[in-house]
Amino acid sequence: xxxxxxxxxxxxxxxxxxxxxxxxxxxxxxxxxxxxxxxxxxxxxxxxxxxxxxxxxxxxxxxxxxxxxxxxxxxxxxxxxxxxxxxxxxxxxxxxxxxxxxx
Numbered sequence: 001x002x003x004x005x006x007x008x009x010x011x012x013x014x015x016x017x018x019x020x021x022x023x024x025x026x027x028x029x030x031x032x033x034x035x036x037x038x039x040x041x042x043x044x045x046x047x048x049x050x051x052x053x054x055x056x057x058x059x060x061x062x063x064x065x066x067x068x069x070x071x072x073x074x075x076x077x078x079x080x081x082x083x084x085x086x087x088x089x090x091x092x093x094x095x096x097x098x099x100x101x102x103x
Contacts, residue, residue, distance in 0.1 A: 047086045054079030 005012050016022070057066045057075025066075040 043086065043090070047083065050079045050082035050086065052079075054083065 001012065001016070005015055008015060013019075053066075053075055057072045057079060060066045060072045060075075063072060066072050070078075
């Protein structure tokens with residue numbers, strides 16, 4: 001770095017940028033999960049409720065209603081559909097290409 005600054009005649013900040021900006025590139029990786037924590041909790045809550053609905057509906061197959069709201073068949077289809085959509089969204093989120101992080 002020193003030889004480049006000496007040869008070019010510019011300051012280190014002019015040649016390489018702000019040290020603070022450079023340091024921010026390392027701290028962003030630890031800062032980002034806290035911003036998405038609410039969505040993370042909500043996603044697991046939805047999956048848990050869908051799984052509970054599926055299990056309750058499956059065990060109530062011989063009854064007329066599940067929780068006094070709908071037939072067991074509707075509960076099974078609804079719970080399975082929500083879990084399937086949740087799994088697809090999770091798969092897409094885990095395999096997507098990360099975008100450029102703003103500095």
